[in-house]
Amino acid sequence: xxxxxxxxxxxxxxxxxxxxxxxxxxxxxxxxxxxxxxxxxxxxxxxxxxxxxxxxxxxxxxxxxxxxxxxxxxxxxxxxxxxxxxxxxxxxxxxxxxxxxxxxxxxxxxxxxxxxxxxxxxxxxxxxxxxxxxxxxxxxxxxxxxxxxxxxxxxxxxxxxxxxxxxxxxxxxxxxxxxxxxxxxxxxxxxxxxxxxxxxxxxxxxxxxxxxxxxxxxxxxxxxxxxxxxxxxxxxxxxxxxxxxxxxxxxxxxxxxxxxxxxxxxxxxxxxxxxxxxxxxxxxxxxxxxxxxxxxxxxxxxxxxxxxxx
Amino acid sequence: xxxxxxxxxxxxxxxxxxxxxxxxxxxxxxxxxxxxxxxxxxxxxxxxxxxxxxxxxxxxxxxxxxxxxxxxxxxxxxxxxxxxxxxxxxxxxxxxxxxxxxxxxxxxxxxxxxxxxxxxxxxxxxxxxxxxxxxxxxxxxxxxxxxxxxxxxxxxxxxxxxxxxxxxxxxxxxxxxxxxxxxxxxxxxxxxxxxxxxxxxxxxxxxxxxxxxxxxxxxxxxxxxxxxxxxxxxxxxxxxxxxxxxxxxxxxxxxxxxxxxxxxxxxxxxxxxx
Numbered sequence: 001x002x003x004x005x006x007x008x009x010x011x012x013x014x015x016x017x018x019x020x021x022x023x024x025x026x027x028x029x030x031x032x033x034x035x036x037x038x039x040x041x042x043x044x045x046x047x048x049x050x051x052x053x054x055x056x057x058x059x060x061x062x063x064x065x066x067x068x069x070x071x072x073x074x075x076x077x078x079x080x081x082x083x084x085x086x087x088x089x090x091x092x093x094x095x096x097x098x099x100x101x102x103x104x105x106x107x108x109x110x111x112x113x114x115x116x117x118x119x120x121x122x123x124x125x126x127x128x129x130x131x132x133x134x135x136x137x138x139x140x141x142x143x144x145x146x147x148x149x150x151x152x153x154x155x156x157x158x159x160x161x162x163x164x165x166x167x168x169x170x171x172x173x174x175x176x177x178x179x180x181x182x183x184x185x186x187x188x189x190x191x192x193x194x195x196x197x198x199x200x201x202x203x204x205x206x207x208x209x210x211x212x213x214x215x216x217x218x219x220x221x222x223x224x225x226x227x228x229x230x231x232x233x234x235x236x237x238x239x240x241x242x243x244x245x246x247x248x249x250x251x252x253x254x255x256x257x258x259x260x261x262x263x264x265x266x267x268x269x270x271x272x273x274x275x276x277x278x279x280x281x282x283x284x285x286x287x288x289x290x291x292x293x294x295x296x297x298x299x300x301x302x303x304x305x306x307x308x309x310x
Numbered sequence: 311x312x313x314x315x316x317x318x319x320x321x322x323x324x325x326x327x328x329x330x331x332x333x334x335x336x337x338x339x340x341x342x343x344x345x346x347x348x349x350x351x352x353x354x355x356x357x358x359x360x361x362x363x364x365x366x367x368x369x370x371x372x373x374x375x376x377x378x379x380x381x382x383x384x385x386x387x388x389x390x391x392x393x394x395x396x397x398x399x400x401x402x403x404x405x406x407x408x409x410x411x412x413x414x415x416x417x418x419x420x421x422x423x424x425x426x427x428x429x430x431x432x433x434x435x436x437x438x439x440x441x442x443x444x445x446x447x448x449x450x451x452x453x454x455x456x457x458x459x460x461x462x463x464x465x466x467x468x469x470x471x472x473x474x475x476x477x478x479x480x481x482x483x484x485x486x487x488x489x490x491x492x493x494x495x496x497x498x499x500x501x502x503x504x505x506x507x508x509x510x511x512x513x514x515x516x517x518x519x520x521x522x523x524x525x526x527x528x529x530x531x532x533x534x535x536x537x538x539x540x541x542x543x544x545x546x547x548x549x550x551x552x553x554x555x556x557x558x559x560x561x562x563x564x565x566x567x568x569x570x571x572x573x574x575x576x577x578x579x580x581x582x583x584x
Contacts, residue, residue: 024487028405029414031398032462039429039455040421046432103329109322117330119569124333126565126572128516130533131554134540135340138547146339146356178332183576190577239425242518246537260425267431268523280428287423 047277055274068278077254078279081262082286084169085238088258089290091173092180092237093230099177100184100229101222105214107185108192122182129179133246136175137162140247162248165255172256175243180236184229191225192218227298231291238287259283337562343551344368351547367552377553379528380535386446387531388514391453395461395510400503403465404491415466421459426519429455434523448524449531456517457510464509464575468502469495505575508568512561532557 051068055061072078107118124132139145140161148158161171199217208216241260244250250257250265257265263283267276339358343351347364350357371377406414429452437448472495480490496503521534530538536553565572 025405025409027487028401028491029409029411032402032458035394035398035454035458036417036421039433039451039458040417040424043429043432044420044424046435047428050432102325106322106325106329111322111326115569116566117326118573119566121330121333122569122572122576123337123562123565126512126516126561128518128533128536128554128558128561130516130518130537131558132336134536134550134554135336135343137540138343138551139339144352144354144356149354149356178336182333186573186577235423241426245522246518246540260427263425263427264519267427268434273431273435276431277428280425280431284424284428287425291423 047280050274051277051281053274055272055277057271057273061274064274068275069282071275072278072282077257078259078262080254081257081259084256085258085260088169088173088176088240088256089234089237091170092176092240093233095173095177096181096184096233097226097230100181101188101226103181103185104188104192104222105218107189121185124179125182129242130246132179133175133243136243137247140171162256163252165252168248168252168256172244172247175247176237176240179243180233184233187229187232188222188225191222195221227294231294234290234294235287238290259286340551340555343547344555345552346548348546348548364548367548368556370549371553371556377535380530380532383446383525383529384515384531384533387449387453388511390450391457391514392507392510394450395454395457396503396507399458399461399506400465400496401491403462404469404495404499406462407466407469415463418459418463421455426455426517430520430523437524443524444526444529446529449520449529452520452524453514453517455520456513460510460513461506464506465499465502468499468505472498501571501574504568505571508564508571509575512564512572515561516558 052063052065053061054064054067103121107114107121139147140163142148142158142160142163145161147161151158159167159171162168195218199221200213203213203217238258239260240258241264244256244258244261245264248256250261259279260283263276263279266272266279342358342360344367345363345365346357346360346367347362350360350362350364405411433448433452437443437451442448476498477490477494480494481487485493516533517531518533518537521531522537525531525534536550536557539550539553
């Protein structure tokens with residue numbers, strides 16, 4: 001085979017020894033590159049340019065430098081939105097991580113119907129968010145909603161859920177947690193599948209309790225996966241839009257207005273595209289900064305783990 | 311079976327029940343809302359199994375001629391955006407995997423992190439300038455933001471695991487790279503194609519944020535149409551819940567039928583667009 005190829009090399013191709021030289025695969029990538037440049041890179045570059053301009057729909061644009069950026073810290077609604085976003089994100093990372101780990105441990109066991117039930121379990125995150133939001137809105141209804149009925153069954157007083165500024169963010173986090181716990185479960189389940197069985201066998205011989213096994217064997221071994229899940233959850237929770245917009249539109253008042261919702265209002269209700277672009281840039285940098293912070297924390301905890309000899 | 315094992319079994323099934331019930335109960339309640347008359351939906355304590363079923367709720371939603379328009383819009387947008395993404399994304403995934411150009415994946419990562427709204431501002435202006443608003447073209451193009459990264463990301467992963475020996479042999483036999491891709495690499499990566507296709511379809515179908523800005527009255531996709539039902543047309547719960555269920559039913563069905571592919575795709579890339 002080889003000899004024949006050397007005698008009559010294929011016309012379009014270089015000699016066999018050079019086949020995997022990188023540039024030859026460029027034609028495969030070019031169409032996607034064009035698309036990516038058009039719908040991802042171009043919008044980014046243009047957004048940065050717009051953020052440096054006073055740019056309102058229907059009026060002429062003027063270059064204003066960093067004025068749009070200076071506006072943000074002095075805009076109480078924006079500052080408030082940052083606070084809402086941080087609270088919403090922290091809760092929407094923590095709760096799915098805890099519940100998702102529990103669910104993963106359950107799904108790691110072998111039982112009949114496991115595949116089907118796993119399919120059912122991940123339905124919340126695949127379902128159309130707007131459709132879900134609509135049903136949750138009905139369930140949150142203070143008089144007719146089923147949630148207050150369920151509370152009354154266990155003797156708890158009725159709540160105003162998303163209709164009260166004090167409870168709107170926890171209520172939305174409830175929906176977000178219900179929706180995205182499955183993703184954490186899937187990632188952690190992948191981690192559990194990779195754990196060797198030896199530590200469990202020796203723990204059983206030593207008579208360790210279920211909790212001890214989880215705390216001292218499972219948890220340390222799945223930490224990298226929990227970290228990945230937390231990172232993905234953070235990125236998604238910060239950007240959360242559909243659920244909040246469809247249920248509360250940021251209300252009541254602006255009690256559940258996150259950065260993403262405020263960005264929507266600025267850009268597509270007030271049509272202040274310059275300021276909206278500046279918010280988009282800062283929003284993106286905030287997400288990158290939070291991701292970097294998590295990576296940094298991860299590296300530090302890794303060092304302490306090594307330091308303590310674990 | 312001793313007592314300890316029996317208790318363990320009971321405990322496991324109790325845990326399974328606890329874990330799965332929020333999803334099951336929610337969708338059952340959604341179905342219940344959608345088949346009840348207004349009297350039953352407004353009853354307290356709530357009625358779970360109505361005595362009379364209001365199938366009319368579904369008939370009403372399906373019969374309104376706008377619904378058909380929105381359904382076709384959704385099909386066109388999701389179908390075209392997914393088709394185009396497969397067309398450009400699958401070869402790109404192949405190229406990136408074979409060139410081992412892992413740094414290029416950073417663009418995908420940036421696309422994954424960027425909030426959907428930040429694409430909307432510049433593209434909205436561009437579409438306005440091109441006079442495309444009012445057609446489905448802007449939505450098809452912007453849905454590529456969701457579908458292309460998903461397809462590329464998943465296909466990189468699949469092509470990295472397919473064996474190189476066969477491709478090498480085909481090249482030595484004088485096949486062109488394009489032929490190798492089409493006849494050797496692609497058939498092996500068929501499971502990956504299914505995963506990429508299913509996830510791109512679902513996330514495009516579900517997308518809401520692009521539609522609320524770009525869709526006009528005639529160009530709404532189903533999620534946007536349902537949202538508009540809440541705010542304007544409908545106040546009764548039965549037809550609303552029916553509409554919500556109709557919109558999300560194809561996705562739920564796909565999730566249960568193709569859960570293996572979906573799980574594989576989500577754990578490989580953990581991608582979600584928008």
